[in-house]
Amino acid sequence: MQMTDNPSPSIKTRFAAFAMWAMLKLLSSTYRVVTFEGRERWESLLADSDPVILSAWHNRIFFFASLFEKRTAKGFKMAMMSSLSRDGEIGAILGRKLGGLVVRGSSSRQGTKGLRALYRAIVKKRHSIIILPDGSKGPVYKAKIGAVSLAQLTGASIIPMSYSADRYWRIKSWDRLIIPKPFARISVVVDKPIMVDRESSEEELESYRSQLELALNDIGRKTKEMLSGVVGEPIAEVR
Amino acid sequence: MSPNTDSVLEVISKLASMPIDSLKRETELVADLGIDSPKALQLLVELEDEFGIEISDEEAARMETVGDVLDFYEKA
Numbered sequence: 001m002q003m004t005d006n007p008s009p010s011i012k013t014r015f016a017a018f019a020m021w022a023m024l025k026l027l028s029s030t031y032r033v034v035t036f037e038g039r040e041r042w043e044s045l046l047a048d049s050d051p052v053i054l055s056a057w058h059n060r061i062f063f064f065a066s067l068f069e070k071r072t073a074k075g076f077k078m079a080m081m082s083s084l085s086r087d088g089e090i091g092a093i094l095g096r097k098l099g100g101l102v103v104r105g106s107s108s109r110q111g112t113k114g115l116r117a118l119y120r121a122i123v124k125k126r127h128s129i130i131i132l133p134d135g136s137k138g139p140v141y142k143a144k145i146g147a148v149s150l151a152q153l154t155g156a157s158i159i160p161m162s163y164s165a166d167r168y169w170r171i172k173s174w175d176r177l178i179i180p181k182p183f184a185r186i187s188v189v190v191d192k193p194i195m196v197d198r199e200s201s202e203e204e205l206e207s208y209r210s211q212l213e214l215a216l217n218d219i220g221r222k223t224k225e226m227l228s229g230v231v232g233e234p235i236a237e238v239r
Numbered sequence: 240m241s242p243n244t245d246s247v248l249e250v251i252s253k254l255a256s257m258p259i260d261s262l263k264r265e266t267e268l269v270a271d272l273g274i275d276s277p278k279a280l281q282l283l284v285e286l287e288d289e290f291g292i293e294i295s296d297e298e299a300a301r302m303e304t305v306g307d308v309l310d311f312y313e314k315a
Binding site: 111112113114115116119145146148149150152153202 | 280
């Protein structure tokens with residue numbers, strides 16, 4: 001099981017990862033979370049001993065990375081898969097800086113090996129995992145089956161998450177990555193868990209996959225609605 | 240003790256939704272049975288759970304046909 005970064009990422013890659021990390025730390029310190037639905041569910045993750053599968057669309061990772069760091073800093077054990085591309089290398093370095101356990105692989109290359117590593121992280125190491133189900137190459141907002149398969153085989157529930165920001169940059173990547181601008185107001189939803197039965201048929205697994213996709217799209221819309229018209233002070237600091 | 244051939248074929252057959260007698264040694268897991276990465280994970284987990292023998296990533300990567308899976312258990 002490959003559980004480490006490329007042992008010798010180039011200086012350019014390391015610099016890009018450091019620049020991204022510095023930008024994340026700087027920007028996230030200015031964000032104001034104005035609404036947070038499912039906050040109790042989110043904060044209970046630390047106390048819960050059962051691993052979960054956190055799931056968000058690929059283009060929402062920037063802000064969530066700062067939330068994940070707050071969790072891992074408090075002892076929340078989390079693993080993630082990062083693709084074998086150069087962008088994936090940057091993601092892997094960042095993931096480790098944020099306190100996560102990084103496994104390398106993708107849906108297209110060494111997919112089984114990557115999924116097995118995540119399976120072992122849940123079952124043997126008792127880590128929760130983060131899965132971006134339209135990654136690593138899209139199409140955007142179309143969930144692949146990996147999160148559902150892992151939920152079926154491990155018994156861990158899938159927790160869909162999304163957020164919106166009132167002002168942000170859109171990166172010209174396949175997923176049109178969202179980077180909230182400084183002092184952006186942010187709304188977050190951590191949705192109810194999706195449990196996948198171990199004995200599910202192929203058709204039932206497809207139904208769970210569709211359920212996850214719908215949930216992520218629904219809460220994405222919901223966070224935008226929550227944000228519109230919300231004026232005021234940020235809620236207490238999100239831990 | 241190594242599992243017998245029929246037990247291994249039964250696991251593959253159930254996962255691929257194919258009758259056991261249609262599985263040949265040369266049947267390819269991906270091309271003929273449509274076993275993609277998530278299904279491969281399920282196959283490996285079920286084989287390990289059923290027979291209690293851990294399959295390394297390197298051994299899993301060598302399993303391209305039904306015969307490769309049978310060979311693994313014959314040698315185990």
